[in-house]
Amino acid sequence: MARVQIFLSAVSAEFRSYRNTLRRDLTRPNVSVAVQEDFVATGTETLDLLDDYIRQCDAVVHLVGDMTGALAQAPSLSVMSRRYPDLGEKLPPLGPFLRPGAPSLPYTQWEAWLGLYHGKRVIICAPEHGAHRDERYEFVPEQRDAQQAHLRRLAEVERYPGIHFANPDRLAVEALRSGVFDVLVAAGLARRVVHLPYPSLGGLFKGREAMLDQLRTSLASGPATGASAIVGKALHGLGGIGKTRLAVEYGWRHADDYTAVLLVGADSPEALQRNLAALCSPTVLDLPEHQVAEEAAQVSAALAWLHRNPGWLLIVDNVDTEGAAQAVEALLPRLPGGHVLITSRLSNWSGVVEALPLEVLQEADAVEFLLARTDARRRKRADDAVQARILAGELGGLALALEQAGAYIAQRRLTLADYLAAWRGQRDKVLAWYDPRLMQYPKSVAVTWQTSFDQLDEPARRLLLRLAWLAADPIPESLLKVPAAAAETGEDVCAALAALESYSLVTRASTAPSFTVHRLVQAVTRSSASVSALAEVLGWIDDAFVGDPSDVRTWPVLDPLLPHAQAVASHAEECGIATPTGRLLGQSAVLLLGKALYGEAEPLMRRALAIDENSFGAEHPDVAIHLNNLAQLLQATNRLAEAEPLMRRALAIDEKSFGAEHPDVARGLSNLAALLYATNRLAEAEPLMRRALAIDEKSFGAEHPKVSIRLNNLAQLLQAINRLADAEPLMCRALAIDEKSFGTEHPDVARDLSNLAQLLQATNRLSEAEPLMRRALAIDEKSFGAEHPDVARGLNNLAQLLQATNRLAEAEPLMRRALAIVVASLGVDHPNSQTVLRTHADLLNKLGDGKEAFQEY
Structure with missing residues (x-):
């Protein structure tokens, strides 16, 4: 077996503790580690002795700080110039220092140049800002300037600090990761262990490059004993979002940067211990203790190996319960010398773990994945890109759902449109489909959140069950203040929301008082819900959707509720719940009408009308409301012939229901008169307008905003028939009323x-x-x-x-x-x-x- 020699180059007054730690961690059987003090003889021979060792060694670890150390003596420099006449030619930055009478360089700088001259692996290290220095450190500006000049000369031959360190342990880890371990592997003195459950996805790994870079930066800059966790802040750590896949992909991409890349599952404290013990097996670390029966002894052996071989990456996967998280945080102090990467649905961690939120895939990345994942086996159609975009939207960018869809399509040789049809028609069945070999995921979408669900207390479960019926749009936190949000027992809804966030089942916005629930979490939750639960949610949203939606002053409250009102009403309509579904659809439509979103408003109006006609009969006042609203939309979109019979029917219903002097009758008269005015039937319109005005003045008084509407309508008609003198005071009166009212x-x-x-x-x-x-x-x-x-x-x-x-x-x-x-x-x-x-x-x-x-x- 070959021997390996390593030289540590550093100014001892500044970096003795760093050098000693590094020497301790690198020294092992068949590995010798030398430092400058090992070669001090008469003073004039030191550089000659250093050169002899460096010429035979395998690597030089060169620390460049603020201090230069002792200068090399002139006789030694003469020996180097004679021994290596091409020194200045191979290393041009040294040329000025090889001439007779030239200023001398420190021994430590010569150690790096000799290593480069002899073609050795030279690892240049520089301290981070604020890094610890040893007690004998003394700041001398001239020495610091000399060291900076040395770094610039190294840069001329394209050699730069490959390691930035803040403490001795960090230096030891990075030195092994940055080349020393490669030397040991090449000599047969070590082996690089990569133990990951899945192969790299290669070109199928989409949309995570920025996150891989962020993870790399976080791990490289963190303390040697710290940990980084890919954990969710709500949806960012949702089960199935791709946390394990990201960690595994990071491990494969950077396998050559670590002494070992290991993954242990930790969904419980017991699983953590069991999987740490399993690292001893012949297929992983191959430790003698794999034959020992006691699990504790195997765990100790595995941890001891990590201590002896710093520079590893340990992925602690699926830390999704509070008990598992406590066990992992207790383990971290026993894991110095490497990078610990935790994947978890939990969003709350102590200060020793940096939380890195993971987002769902962007639509473009999800589309690209679907097309690539199914390219070999799907039945292709001209509109595949369009279908993939629709499917990506319905799956909400969730990595697990996208992979499940891709595997399902490939296995059955479907078109993307076929899968969409199956998804919409048999969603529960599709969500539950699972093939572990094809998917290489541990669970299907249908069961992936069961661990999180099981840990929720009753208020959190109840809240999630309600949120499941809403839209996937942001939910305003103000909705939780509506009394129906709490159970009859007065449960703490804010605490329930915090519990959902802690298990990454909701995402709370950082810049607005709102949160979201992933559409697939909603779908899975709804699958186990009852119609009575939907009825509760319908009443909750109806209680929240209050105020006149045609009044812009209500829009700040109603706008964020609109998608949820529509979603809940649609679910209720499918289940045959009529009340208050019709009202909610109608109010949503009026809001859209006020925004001139006619295409969105009309189908809601027609659905609301059909529901209330079926529920209450054709002559009910609520039916008249829907008729009037639909007629106004038809008039706004120039379908006057369709609008008129609806207005007349609504007016007849209100007159029959309330009598001739009711404000609702005035509303119907006013609407019909406006339509008659629009069709130039001014003589028919005027008496209706005057009657509507009289009813509202009697009902509300002369200063009410409804009176202002009637005054305006009449004034415009009078202007149209050239009675300007009669029209102007009505307009002025209407303006005064509205300014006073609004x-x-x-x-x-x-x-x-x-x-x-x-x-x-x-x-x-x-x-x-x-x-x-x-x-x-x-x-x-x-x-x-x-x-x-x-x-x-x-x-x-x-x-x-x-x-x-x-x-x-x-x-x-x-x-x-x-x-x-x-x-x-x-x-x-x-x-x-x-x-x-x-x-x-x-x-x-x-x-x-x-x-x-x-x-x-």
Whole structure:
């Protein structure tokens, strides 16, 4: 068996403790380790003796700090120059120091240059900022400058510090990892052990490069005795997210950087001990103790091997219970000299473990994986990329679910569309499918979270069961404050949420009071839930979804609840729960209508109408509400012939249900009158408007916002029939009511300002109209955002006023923007779009751009 010689190059006054620790860890049978003091003779012979040893050694570990140590003597330098006449040629940075009378270099610097000259493995090490120095350390600026110059000269021959250390143990670990161990392996004095349960995924490992880099940085910069944990902060450590796969892939990619790469499962304290003991086996560390019956003796032997062979990576896998976590944290102090990488669903760790959250795969990476994983065996179709994107979205980027899908498709030679159909039609069956050989995962999606579920207390289970019916969108924490969130016994919902987070079953946002639950956790949880649980959740969301959704002041509360209201209502509809499903769908639709999201609102309105008609009969007042809402949407989208019979039917229901003087009747009269106005049946519309106004003034008083709506409608009709003097006081009165009721920044105030401004423009009071228009536009942009049809209305009104005052260049960009908004919202064939299109083309003509105007026509 070959012998190995290693030389440690360091200034003892600065780094004696580092050098001693390193010498202790490297010295073993057939390995000798020397330091400079071993060669001090008469002083003039030291460099000559050092050269003899370095020429025969296998590696030089060179520590460069702030101190230079003693300078080499001139006679020794003369010997080196004569012995190696090509020294300056092979190492040009040494040239200036080989000339007669040139300044001398310290012995420690010569040790590195001689190692490089002789072609030895030279490992250059530099301390981190703030690293410990020995007691004899003395800071001398000139010496520090000399050492920095030495590093620059090394860089000229492309040699740089490969190790940065902060303490002796860290240096020992990194020195072995950074080349010394390779020397021992090459000499047959050590073997590199790689014991991992799965092979590398190679090109199938997608979307984790940044995380691998982060993990590398974290492990390389951490203390020698520390640990890094891939643990979840909620979903980031969710079971099946790919924590073990990431750790294994890291192990394979960096296997040559470690003396050993080992993985032990630790889903319980007993499993941790059992798997540590198993490291003694002939197929892993091959220790004599593998024949010993006592597990404790085998564990001690395995830990002793780790002590003797620093520079290893130990993956402690599936630390998913509190008991297992306690056992692992108790073990960490017994594991100096390597990197400990923990995978866990637990998010709470002590300060000795750095938590590195792991995210689900991004959509593009998930799509790329699905296509690559199934490439050899799936039945391919032209739309595979589209189907893969849909499937990736439904699986929520969860690594386990993606692998399960890929294996299932490959085994059965399906198309991606086939799998999607099976997923949607037989989800429970697909979630439970499992083939360990094909998947190389320990569990299917259907059972992978059972460990976490089993550890939850009753309040946490109850909360998860409720959250399972919601959408996969962020859930506002304010929802938990709704009384129905707590059980009748008054359970602590915040504590329940914290428990779910601790097991990575929810992800809490760091920048907003919200959290999410992965869609597959929801699906698995729902599979064991009852219809009564769904009914509870439906009531909970209904209690939270309060306020008038057509009023922008409620939007900050209702917007984050909207996807959850729709999700719960859909589940309830499938289960035949009618109440309050119809109301919830209807209210969601009204919110969408207010945002001009007509395509999303209409199907909800029709479903709400069908549910309540079926539940309450065709003549119920709730049916009238849905009819009115749907009719308004139809009118907004220019389907006036469809809208009118719905409005008349709703009005008849309300008159029959409440009598002729009820506010709901006034609402129906007002809606029908607005439609008649839109179809130029002004004579029919006016009496309906006046009747609606009278009912609301009687019901609510003269200063109510509903009265303002009726006043506005009547005023616009009067303006249309050229009774401007009658219209203006009604508009002014409506504006005063709304400003008093809502303040000066409400969209109803913007509507009033816009109507009044148009009347002022019609009466040639343009200077009075313009500031009102600008104010109305500003309110609508702030309330609805820049792309709402009401903003387009304000832009177009202002542009026409500017055009009337011959400011055509100012008007054109406003009108162009209005045109883009209305076409995007309503379609190019809508009358509003056509109106703006014509006025814009006319304006372009006036600006002399006849070609573009012709194209628009």
